[in-house]
Amino acid sequence: MLPSASLLESFQLSNFTAMLVIYLIAITAEAMSGALAAGRRNMDIFGVVVIAFVTALGGGTIRDMVLGHYPIGWTQHPEYVYLVISAGLLTTVVARHMIRLKQVFLLLDAMGLIAFSLIGCNVALELGYPTVVVIMAGMITGISGGIVRDVLCNQVPVVFRRELYASVSLTVCLMFLGLRALEVNPNISTLVCFVGGLMFRLAAIRFHWRLPMFSYQQRWD
Amino acid sequence: MLPSASLLESFQLSNFTAMLVIYLIAITAEAMSGALAAGRRNMDIFGVVVIAFVTALGGGTIRDMVLGHYPIGWTQHPEYVYLVISAGLLTTVVARHMIRLKQVFLLLDAMGLIAFSLIGCNVALELGYPTVVVIMAGMITGISGGIVRDVLCNQVPVVFRRELYASVSLTVCLMFLGLRALEVNPNISTLVCFVGGLMFRLAAIRFHWRLPMFSYQQRWD
Amino acid sequence: MLPSASLLESFQLSNFTAMLVIYLIAITAEAMSGALAAGRRNMDIFGVVVIAFVTALGGGTIRDMVLGHYPIGWTQHPEYVYLVISAGLLTTVVARHMIRLKQVFLLLDAMGLIAFSLIGCNVALELGYPTVVVIMAGMITGISGGIVRDVLCNQVPVVFRRELYASVSLTVCLMFLGLRALEVNPNISTLVCFVGGLMFRLAAIRFHWRLPMFSYQQRWD
Numbered sequence: 001m002l003p004s005a006s007l008l009e010s011f012q013l014s015n016f017t018a019m020l021v022i023y024l025i026a027i028t029a030e031a032m033s034g035a036l037a038a039g040r041r042n043m044d045i046f047g048v049v050v051i052a053f054v055t056a057l058g059g060g061t062i063r064d065m066v067l068g069h070y071p072i073g074w075t076q077h078p079e080y081v082y083l084v085i086s087a088g089l090l091t092t093v094v095a096r097h098m099i100r101l102k103q104v105f106l107l108l109d110a111m112g113l114i115a116f117s118l119i120g121c122n123v124a125l126e127l128g129y130p131t132v133v134v135i136m137a138g139m140i141t142g143i144s145g146g147i148v149r150d151v152l153c154n155q156v157p158v159v160f161r162r163e164l165y166a167s168v169s170l171t172v173c174l175m176f177l178g179l180r181a182l183e184v185n186p187n188i189s190t191l192v193c194f195v196g197g198l199m200f201r202l203a204a205i206r207f208h209w210r211l212p213m214f215s216y217q218q219r220w221d
Numbered sequence: 222m223l224p225s226a227s228l229l230e231s232f233q234l235s236n237f238t239a240m241l242v243i244y245l246i247a248i249t250a251e252a253m254s255g256a257l258a259a260g261r262r263n264m265d266i267f268g269v270v271v272i273a274f275v276t277a278l279g280g281g282t283i284r285d286m287v288l289g290h291y292p293i294g295w296t297q298h299p300e301y302v303y304l305v306i307s308a309g310l311l312t313t314v315v316a317r318h319m320i321r322l323k324q325v326f327l328l329l330d331a332m333g334l335i336a337f338s339l340i341g342c343n344v345a346l347e348l349g350y351p352t353v354v355v356i357m358a359g360m361i362t363g364i365s366g367g368i369v370r371d372v373l374c375n376q377v378p379v380v381f382r383r384e385l386y387a388s389v390s391l392t393v394c395l396m397f398l399g400l401r402a403l404e405v406n407p408n409i410s411t412l413v414c415f416v417g418g419l420m421f422r423l424a425a426i427r428f429h430w431r432l433p434m435f436s437y438q439q440r441w442d
Numbered sequence: 443m444l445p446s447a448s449l450l451e452s453f454q455l456s457n458f459t460a461m462l463v464i465y466l467i468a469i470t471a472e473a474m475s476g477a478l479a480a481g482r483r484n485m486d487i488f489g490v491v492v493i494a495f496v497t498a499l500g501g502g503t504i505r506d507m508v509l510g511h512y513p514i515g516w517t518q519h520p521e522y523v524y525l526v527i528s529a530g531l532l533t534t535v536v537a538r539h540m541i542r543l544k545q546v547f548l549l550l551d552a553m554g555l556i557a558f559s560l561i562g563c564n565v566a567l568e569l570g571y572p573t574v575v576v577i578m579a580g581m582i583t584g585i586s587g588g589i590v591r592d593v594l595c596n597q598v599p600v601v602f603r604r605e606l607y608a609s610v611s612l613t614v615c616l617m618f619l620g621l622r623a624l625e626v627n628p629n630i631s632t633l634v635c636f637v638g639g640l641m642f643r644l645a646a647i648r649f650h651w652r653l654p655m656f657s658y659q660q661r662w663d
Contacts, residue, residue: 038381039437046388047381048435061287066503068512070289071350078353092435099439129513132520147594152368154377156596160480160489167488214490214534216481218541259602260658267609268602269656282508291510292571299574313656320660373589375598 019115019190024083026112030056031084033109034149035091036098041153045092051149052088053081059145063120063137067127110168110201114194117142117169121176135173142169164204167211172197240411244340245304247333251277252305254330255370256312257319262374266313272370273309274302280366284341284358288348331389331422335415338363338390342397356394363390385425388432393418461557461632466525468554472498473526475551476591477533478540483595487534493591494530495523501587505562505579509569552610552643556636559584559611563618577615584611606646609653614639 034055038048057074064072074080091098098105120141124134143159143166150157159165172193179189203209255276259269278295285293295301312319319326341362345355364380364387371378380386393414400410424430476497480490499516506514516522533540540547562583566576585601585608592599601607614635621631645651 035435036437039435041377041381042434042436043377043381044383044432044434046432047378050381050387065286065507066514067517068514072287072289075288075350075354078351081353081357095435095437096439129517130520132523133517136523151372151593151596152378152381154372154375154596156483156485157489157594160483160485160492160594162486166492211486211488213484213486214477214481214537215484216478216537218538256656257658260656262598262602263655263657264598264602265604265653265655267653268599271602271608286507293508293510296509296571296575299572302574302578316656316658317660372593373599373602375593375596 019119022111022115023119024080025108026115027056027080027084028087029105029108029112030145031087032091032098032105034145035088036095037149037153038088039092039095045089048092049085049088051152052091053084054152055145055149056084056087057081057145058148059116059141059143060120062144062148063123063140066140067124067129067133067137069123069127106205107198107202110198110205111194113142113165113169113201114172114197116145117172117197118176118190118193121173131177134177135170138173138176139166139169142166142172161213162210164201164209164211168197168201168204171200240336240340243332243336245301246329247336248277248301248305249308250326250329250333251366252308253312253319253326255366256309257316258370258374259309260313260316266310269313270306270309272373273312274305275373276366276370277305277308278302278366279369280337280362280364281341283365283369284344284361287361288345288350288354288358290344290348327426328419328423331419332415334363334386334390334422335393335418337366338393338418339397339411339414342394352398355398356391359394359397360387360390363387363393382434383431385422385430385432389418389422389425392421461561464553464557465561466522467550468557469498469522469526470529471547471550471554472587473529474533474540474547475588477530478537479591479595480530481534481537487531490534491527491530493594494533495526496594497587497591498526498529499523499587500590501558501583501585502562504586504590505565505582508582509566509571509575509579511565511569548647549640549644552640553636555584555607555611555643556614556639558587559614559639560618560632560635563615573619576619577612580615580618581608581611584608584614603655604652606643606651606653610639610643610646613642 031052034052035048037055038051041047043051057080060073064070117138120138121134123141124137129137146159147157150159175193175196176189179192180186184192252273255273256269258276259272262268264272278301281294285291338359341359342355344362345358350358367380368378371380396414396417397410400413401407405413473494476494477490479497480493483489485493499522502515506512559580562580563576565583566579571579588601589599592601617635617638618631621634622628626634
């Protein structure tokens with residue numbers, strides 16, 4: 001009944017609500033990016049929906065399968081499935097106008113990457129996995145949907161070649177675990193990870209930061 | 222001991238037997254289609270067997286892994302494994318004659334698609350998943366074997382681009398759930414789905430029905 | 443306290459230690475081969491690490507997911523994860539010198555293939571799966587890491603097309619199960635499988651043994 005407890009509770013609730021809203025924005029943005037990739041391969045409407053689905057929900061699915069975390073999230077939340085299917089279909093209608101919203105889209109995508117990473121870390125933490133697995137769970141959630149999208153579109157996954165994307169996920173996971181070890185309030189910690197991750201990602205896009213490339217062309221046979 | 226109960230029992234038994242026979246025909250037909258795809262990529266005998274296996278049994282495997290339904294079907298039925306391996310190897314011998322049986326093959330493949338879809342729906346229903354997951358389980362069982370086959374053969378999955386195939390699976394799943402909601406006898410319901418699905422699939426092949434295509438070629442970078 | 447029991451125990455311990463050492467060598471060699479494949483696709487450092495990881499630990503991961511064997515091995519052994527990441531990164535530095543060590547590398551790779559196959563068989567045996575599944579678990583552990591590596595590098599998996607590799611895994615699994623049925627001492631059995639498998643693999647490389655190829659170019663449409 002103390003004011004501070006009540007305040008903290010309402011803050012935590014709003015934090016939870018904020019994460020859910022960001023998650024829903026994230027899967028919508030990922031579904032739309034998947035649909036555009038399908039369109040680049042001239043897929044039919046069914047292909048668009050599948051690629052939208054795996055891009056948005058594939059990362060969490062692979063994380064849950066690797067961690068043995070059943071039932072898998074979206075199987076208990078049909079509304080997520082309807083949302084990503086709708087986002088995929090909507091994209092086929094509004095695609096021609098989307099390039100004008102490029103900046104918005106990149107922002108939503110960056111928010112999604114960070115939200116996915118934090119959610120993935122939390123799932124592995126609750127299951128009691130060791131630290132390196134927690135980080136990998138965050139990164140798997142953040143980037144493997146896009147990897148499956150690219151494999152199904154028959155191309156080398158863009159995340160293995162282009163500007164910092166996976167590195168943002170890794171940084172967010174490390175910040176999150178570091179702040180947790182310092183026993184920082186979870187809400188503040190989430191906020192710091194969000195702001196820090198977002199700034200890192202946007203700077204990486206703006207200044208074309210990349211990881212060093214490894215090129216190896218010797219033939220062994 | 223009532224005649225009607227006994228009749229119903231024998232009808233259900235024959236329904237179960239019929240589904241099993243159709244399932245065995247289905248995995249044989251899918252294994253053969255997988256072997257042909259491997260041959261188009263000049264694979265060796267081992268590659269043929271692997272592609273035959275994943276085409277025939279990969280869909281059910283992915284469904285079980287997504288639903289957390291262990292042990293996975295074929296691990297408890299070695300005879301299925303031997304059947305699909307044999308079908309794959311046999312295909313390398315009879316391949317040159319198979320084109321003459323094209324019509325038969327398309328019919329078996331369509332029967333397989335429907336059987337897989339119905340089996341997938343049943344598995345998810347028994348595990349108590351929500352409706353949209355039941356439908357997805359049916360479709361995953363029906364089509365994801367072919368998707369993995371195409372990924373391993375390094376091409377964009379044909380099911381994302383060509384005439385109605387996934388749509389037949391979706392229609393069968395929807396019919397099955399609709400008839401179930403109307404409390405129609407399961408045997409009659411299965412029969413109706415089979416006949417309806419088969420007619421839809423054969424009409425789609427005959428008249429080259431396709432889903433609308435989504436083509437998007439704008440570059441964002 | 444009998445000398446013989448104590449001797450047997452220490453022999454078993456040394457056998458276990460030997461298998462662990464060989465396993466660690468195996469995942470290191472596989473990680474390095476993965477990193478080279480990533481370099482052939484001009485991936486960045488992150489791509490190199492991911493491909494190294496899936497090549498080394500992907501086979502065991504897929505086996506565990508198919509068998510429902512949780513928690514998956516590397517999630518309980520962070521040291522394996524650090525080892526394969528280090529091996530992947532090290533490869534980017536020493537790559538230009540590796541071709542001189544080609545013979546050593548092929549030997550380590552062959553040892554890895556055999557160790558993976560034996561470990562995979564053991565896991566499925568302990569879970570009580572039928573014989574054909576035990577053999578498949580051995581082969582999945584041995585070769586599917588390389589299959590995922592090739593899929594992520596957007597090429598038809600080399601194991602489906604080139605000199606005997608999967609066949610060595612199959613032979614090792616069959617020898618292991620045969621010797622087990624004959625109730626041969628597990629340590630001797632492991633040793634025999636190792637020597638036999640290694641000779642088979644090296645002969646296959648030396649004499650360019652291949653499985654017959656299946657080539658099928660008829661178009662059906």
